[in-house]
Structures are given as C-alpha cells and as structure tokens.
Amino acid sequence: MGPMDGERPLDPSRAAAAEAFLESLAELGLDRLPRAVHQPAEAPESTESEVAEPGPRLEQLNARIEACRLCALGETRRCSVPGEGSARARVMFVGEAPGAQEDASGRPFVGPAGQLLTKIIENGMGLSREEVFIANVLKCRPPQNRDPQTEEKKLCTPFLQEQMEIIAPELVIALGKHAANHLLGRESSLGRLRGRLHQPAQGGPPVLATYHPAYLLRNPADKRACWQDIQMGMDHLGLKRPSRASGGQTGTPTPAPPSQENGRPQEGKHRW
Numbered sequence: 704m705g706p707m708d709g710e711r712p713l714d715p716s717r718a719a720a721a722e723a724f725l726e727s728l729a730e731l732g733l734d735r736l737p738r739a740v741h742q743p744a745e746a747p748e749s750t751e752s753e754v755a756e757p758g759p760r761l762e763q764l765n766a767r768i769e770a771c772r773l774c775a776l777g778e779t780r781r782c783s784v785p786g787e788g789s790a791r792a793r794v795m796f797v798g799e800a801p802g803a804q805e806d807a808s809g810r811p812f813v814g815p816a817g818q819l820l821t822k823i824i825e826n827g828m829g830l831s832r833e834e835v836f837i838a839n840v841l842k843c844r845p846p847q848n849r850d851p852q853t854e855e856k857k858l859c860t861p862f863l864q865e866q867m868e869i870i871a872p873e874l875v876i877a878l879g880k881h882a883a884n885h886l887l888g889r890e891s892s893l894g895r896l897r898g899r900l901h902q903p904a905q906g907g908p909p910v911l912a913t914y915h916p917a918y919l920l921r922n923p924a925d926k927r928a929c930w931q932d933i934q935m936g937m938d939h940l941g942l943k944r945p946s947r948a949s950g951g952q953t954g955t956p957t958p959a960p961p962s963q964e965n966g967r968p969q970e971g972k973h974r975w
C-alpha cells in the first residue's frame with residue numbers, strides 16, 4: 704500500500720518493522736491495532752528531532768538570510784554571509800560585518816584577517832575552524848566597508864540572536880570594539896572591555912572581547928594581549944593551554960587550570 708496523501712512515506716526499515724508487528728497481531732487473532740498504538744501522544748520521532756536538530760535549523764536560517772532584503776545592504780551585496788562552522792560549536796566568534804572577500808565568497812573571515820583568525824583558532828586554541836562558529840553582526844557587506852548604520856544592525860541582529868539560540872555556545876568572543884559593544888549593548892572602549900568575561904544583560908553566553916584580527920595585522924604588538932584574552936576564553940571552556948613540549952597542540956578539554964594571577968591569565972608566547 705502506498706502512503707496516504709499528505710503522509711510521509713515510511714523508510715524501509717520502519718515499514719518492515721511495522722509489517723512484522725501486524726503479522727504478530729494477526730497470529731494472535733487481532734484484526735485491528737490495539738488502542739494504545741493509535742494514541743497520538745507524540746509526533747513522529749524523526750519529524751521532532753529534525754526540527755530540533757541545530758544543523759537543519761541553521762540551514763533554514765541561512766536560506767532566510769540569503770533571501771533577506773530588510774535593509775538596503777540586501778541590494779548592494781554580492782553574497783550574504785550568514786556565518787559558518789559547527790552547529791554545535793562551544794565557542795562562537797563574532798565580528799562586525801563582512802568585507803570585500805567575504806562578500807565575494809559568501810564566507811566569513813576569509814581574507815588576511817580571516818587567515819589570522821584561523822591561526823588563532825588552530826595554532827592557539829588547538830581547535831579546527833570547523834569546530835567553532837564564525838559570524839558577523841551584519842550578514843551583508845556595507846559598501847566600501849563603511850561603518851554599519853544603527854538601523855542596519857537593528858534589522859539584522861535577530862539573525863545573530865537566532866544563530867546563538869540554535870548553537871547555544873558556551874562562550875562568544877567578540878572581535879573588535881564594535882562587535883563587543885553591540886553584543887553587550889553599551890558604548891565603551893575595547894581597552895575597558897577586554898580582560899574579563901561579560902554576562903550580557905539580555906542573557907545568553909558570556910562574552911569575551913578582544914582585538915579584531917584586521918587590527919592585529921596592523922598592530923602585531925597587540926597579539927600578545929589578544930593571546931591573553933584567548934587563553935582566558937580557553938580556561939572558561941576547559942581547554943588545555945599549549946605547552947612547548949606538545950608543539951602547541953591544544954584543545955583537549957580538561958578541568959579549568961588555576962591559571963590566573965591577580966584575575967589575569969598568565970602570559971605565554973602566542974604561536975600565531
């Protein structure tokens with residue numbers, strides 16, 4: 704018998720199991736299903752889990768971002784840049800807005816600044832780019848890389864909020880002053896925001912603010928300070944800090960070490 708109109712076809716293994724069950728009923732002399740089997744207590748298991756799965760939810764969200772024209776940037780962009788990485792990432796990096804190379808590729812942080820971010824993630828934290836999630840506050844590039852306008856951020860922020868809700872990271876690392884201020888809902892210098900975890904007033908995971916990789920390319924002396932921030936984030940995640948003996952291989956979850964002196968992480972040589 705084929706599926707009824709509007710019903711999903713059973714997969715072969717489920718169909719076989721159902722057939723065997725019906726045959727066993729027939730052997731017992733029953734010609735209809737026991738009442739309990741008909742009770743609509745739960746929706747089909749696969750439907751519920753598919754809806755709840757973060758991967759498909761992110762894909763649906765990406766499609767909505769791709770179709771979005773809520774602000775004028777939707778008309779001037781080449782590609783929307785929703786973000787990329789694991790739907791179950793423990794840590795999420797958030798920058799301000801895509802640049803030219805991101806606009807051309809549809810991927811976040813792919814230019815020189817993106818390559819530095821990848822080194823921070825891989826050589827510093829011992830994670831892969833695929834294990835984290837990388838996004839921006841704005842999903843479309845402002846022309847000539849101008850500063851995002853307040854209205855654009857207001858219209859676009861629900862997408863970022865939904866990404867955070869789906870992924871539910873344990874930590875958000877804000878890249879640069881603008882992203883940090885936006886995530887924390889305040890106006891402050893990066894110097895005042897760095898060096899501690901912030902709990903956003905609206906709830907959600909703690910936010911750690913550090914330098915944007917593009918800034919670090921221009922000011923490499925501040926990589927050391929950024930590395931302090933990143934190590935603070937690693938402590939929060941219980942990630943092992945690199946040792947010279949390990950050749951910089953990190954990322955193994957461990958209990959958070961007693962690694963802070965006077966509330967600041969110990970300094971170490973960064974490898975990026």
Ligand code: SF4
Pocket residue numbers: 768771772773774775776777778783841842843855858859
């Ligand atoms: S920037 Fe955000 S709100 Fe504006 S069109 Fe792109 S996705 Fe939509």
